[in-house]
Amino acid sequence: MTITHTEKYTTAHPSVPTAFEKEAGLPRVIVLGGGFAGIEFVKTLDTTKYRVLMLDRHNYHTFQPLLYQVATAGLEPDSIAQPLRKIFAHTPNFYFRMATVSHFDTKSQHVITDIGHFPYDILVVATGTKTNYFGNDALRLSTFPLKQIPNALDLRSQILQSFEQALQETDPAARRAYLNFAIVGAGPTGVELAGALAELRTHILPKDYPELDFAEMEVVLIENMPRVLATMSEKSSRLAKKYLEQFGVKLHLGVGVLSVDGTVITLSDGTHIASHNIIWSAGVTGNAPAGFAKDLITPANRILVDAHNQVQGMPNIFVLGDLAAMITPELPRGHPQLAPVAIQQGVALGKNLNRLAANKPLKAFAYFNKGSMATVGRNKAVVDLPNNMTFGGFMAWLTWMFVHLLYLVGFRNKAVVVANWLYSYLTYDRGTRLIIRPFIKSKMAAGVQEAEPVI
């Protein structure tokens, strides 16, 4: 492996602020994305040997596995997000800019963003994935994604507003459309969200909405594959299915979605479901900036990399985490798109660049599988260990919580999440049922009618 250093980085730009002058001469590393891969890479990198610029369109790292708890009023966003500047406050030669990246140009070695061009010597792309709508605009406009904190806050407002709307709806079918929650995709996000909504129905919402009949509320989980959690073991799928049914989630397995139009989902078995709350968690696609040759991009929009996460024909460009497709005979579709892979690749590349700076040979990436897990709700989760052992129930639930706290960034966040979980567990309550981002279209303009009588 060779890294081509440009002439440029050895001389400071004439208008470089004083702060940079002392580091002039160090190779410039630009990291795109402050997810797990990006932050673990920078944490590992010896930044006395490199200057690092991280670009992200948010100023914070998001702990995506707990987004569904923000969406269901269990946690506030601050407890699952960490400002990137805070994470690296004590890292020398680290710089951050909040920017939306458009593309990179390998000739001039620049990243092009909405706030300008930035030159690099080494580019690390860790931009992850985005929700996959398969190019279907009706789908995108009619459904709620759950990838970012603003999505989770939008969904929280939508869920709570649906109950407010249902109160004023006398037509039973129209009211059910507000009380139906349809989740497409039974991966961990879909399963965890379905479980949390079922819990809201049992323990939380009836206290808030005594006027509603919660027998009318339905949580529906739709999955193309014949089982939930298809990437986990068959036993985990079976257990998770049992738990979901215990919580009263209605499952449509082995059934595809033919169309989503406004508030109506049509399934491949002919079923129609009317819902104002359609959540799309049926897949992601690579979120790469433009600049990669077509033959480097997989059908899932991931970027082909070698065992050093290096891109073929681009010796100074590396791709990490969910976006990277490191194809091997054992992994013909690359690694699973999971946080542990991203973390381990970030660390591995950090160490490799440190070796490069010390003129030592690089090491190939080897994934250490720690297993996988998903929670369904109160006291119920499933865990697959790497030795093909599977367990469920209360112990799995404790394991799930422990592991998620371990990966959550920031001591303060861990403390806040533990406190919230304890509170919710003991009181059967949720703290944050606030509608802060309302979507309600005012009916004032359309002419006011007699309201459904309340008192």
Added chain:
Amino acid sequence: MTITHTEKYTTAHPSVPTAFEKEAGLPRVIVLGGGFAGIEFVKTLDTTKYRVLMLDRHNYHTFQPLLYQVATAGLEPDSIAQPLRKIFAHTPNFYFRMATVSHFDTKSQHVITDIGHFPYDILVVATGTKTNYFGNDALRLSTFPLKQIPNALDLRSQILQSFEQALQETDPAARRAYLNFAIVGAGPTGVELAGALAELRTHILPKDYPELDFAEMEVVLIENMPRVLATMSEKSSRLAKKYLEQFGVKLHLGVGVLSVDGTVITLSDGTHIASHNIIWSAGVTGNAPAGFAKDLITPANRILVDAHNQVQGMPNIFVLGDLAAMITPELPRGHPQLAPVAIQQGVALGKNLNRLAANKPLKAFAYFNKGSMATVGRNKAVVDLPNNMTFGGFMAWLTWMFVHLLYLVGFRNKAVVVANWLYSYLTYDRGTRLIIRPFIKSKMAAGVQEAEPVI
């Protein structure tokens, strides 16, 4: 005092949901607004004698005195807001609807909202105040208010984004416009916000933005009156001024604002201040729904009420709190627009309606002045006691915190706020520096230029 009951309320509407039928016949009380006056009124009212419908455009009660801490990344919104449904989960005959009230009609006895008309027998208007822009649209568009939680979140994003923008700005004057914070109005909100911003400058932001020179950041407080905290004692004003100056806040006292145009404020003494962060806390005006006769409305848009908070000529309409102007010889401009007044009037009206239900005579409202207070920042506050005693410094600061925790609604909120305050005090850190509602206008469309070099 007499309350005119309509025929209507004695018979249930044909489509009234089952839940209401048992209460049919009880007088219908509609409460507009879930602020302090509204919630204390309902808490005091005997709701086995009345049916209550509360209308609010938010589904939560906001603890306004701590909004400035949300705006300065010290607290998350969930800790200063309480869902209204949760507050009254155990109150019989209580109903809530999230609605924007347009006006009320005394002939048909209906409140007209964006979700329909609602009939009332007794109407309690507790809609408080809104930011007063004196009809100046340029002012409204160029400044940030701080009355509601969305305002505070917008301001938090704006503050943090200003620093992100300043990093890319090489022209010193343009950069200073991002680093200048101009607060107009030195009432409690203005003083507390100025203190909190000064604290951010000293303890928090230099860690996040080591590239910026914080000598370039200025916090400016502008006040028309010759002193800060003009509604408090002269001694409190003097002390608060001293504290503000110690924290490095630049004061412009006895100076009016001639104009605000985009990012430039022009003061009556000819000073121009350029700032992307102009905060308007220079006054409020009554936020009454339409329906009151003109001669009932004071110049401050408050509604004239008698000693029972009853509106002249409208025997079944009551106005409470900030919106009510209860003029007496001692109080020619009505009570101060403070939480304790709102709380006491809410309780008093609740008791009076309970007396009415028991055919007992009503009591006139008497305000029990508990004093007033404001905080400036770490270890610094001022307290005026009702006996004309004033004290400041650390003891005042502890008193301020204790009293605010006392009034904060919800045990969970109190616990969360205490934890956050302890954390901030001990670590000189803030937890929630997230830019969740970005206002940045993408520069992508305008053509991309070379960025200021970072690394």
